[in-house]
Amino acid sequence: MHFPDKGCILLEICERTLRMLLERNSEIAAKPLDAVVRVKMMLEAYMRWGLDHPNAYQLVYSQPRPVSAQAWPEDTVDLSVQCYEIFSGVVREIAASGRLRTGTADSAAQALWMSCHGVVALLASRPGFDWCDAGELMQVTLDGLLHGIVVD
16 A cells, blocks of 8 residues: 555665665675685675565566566665675775685676576576575685686
8 A cells, every 4th residue: 555556666666775785795795804705705695685675685686576566776776786896895905905815806797696696596487397406506606706717
């Protein structure tokens, strides 16, 4: 009764869950830890958030926005962008220290984010497949990506 249509309800769900991811990314980015450790923590938080909120994840990152009588506010779009920007800022720290094995800060950040998106999207959209344990898949993905992109 408080929402004019289904699209507005979905928007509210997406905003709430995106704010959780944004808060988590902000907390991790501010920690006095090595940038590679923070990137790994942020990517793991992103994947866990996606698996914990698969419907919101699908709406935000995997599907066109639902049609609504009301336009989606720009701040909702901004939440997703802010999540990525905080993450990519930490990847820029790695690049600035000369620790990228390949690519630029932008291409490394995008490749890392996109790869983790693939893990979440497949686990969420193909639950009947005989996947290995999700936690193990996340760790193998993160270790493989970071060892390939970052010079120790």
